[in-house]
Amino acid sequence: MAMSYKSRRRWALLILLVGIPLYLGVAWGVLSRLGxxxxxxxxxxxxxxxxxxxxxxxxxxxxxxxxxADPDDPDHGTWD
Structure with missing residues (x-):
């Protein structure tokens, strides 16, 4: 089952704020030990x-x- 738009947004935010810095730290640590x-x-x-x-x-x-824009939003595309 595919993830909803809101859950993908939350995961993307978590990945950008926590995951990428962790990945950078681990990659930097591993690559610095390889010579x-x-x-x-x-x-x-x-x-x-x-x-x-x-x-x-x-x-x-x-x-x-x-x-x-959220494709599941009922107000998507209206000019209210």
Missing amino acids: LWELPVLVEFVIYVFFGVAWVFPLKPIFLGIGQ
Whole structure:
């Protein structure tokens, strides 16, 4: 069953305020222990870009359409 618009908005807010900072801290901690400074700069750059973008793909369905108006709102589209 698909999540409602309101629940997706709540999850998106929680992810942005709590999840992303936690992910950044864990990724930073793990990558700092790997000794990436011994690798070529281009390889190190690709690794950091990968971990910077990797969180987006599993969470894309939650963020999809969040900036739009609520499609379940009965007053959606009226000019009252």
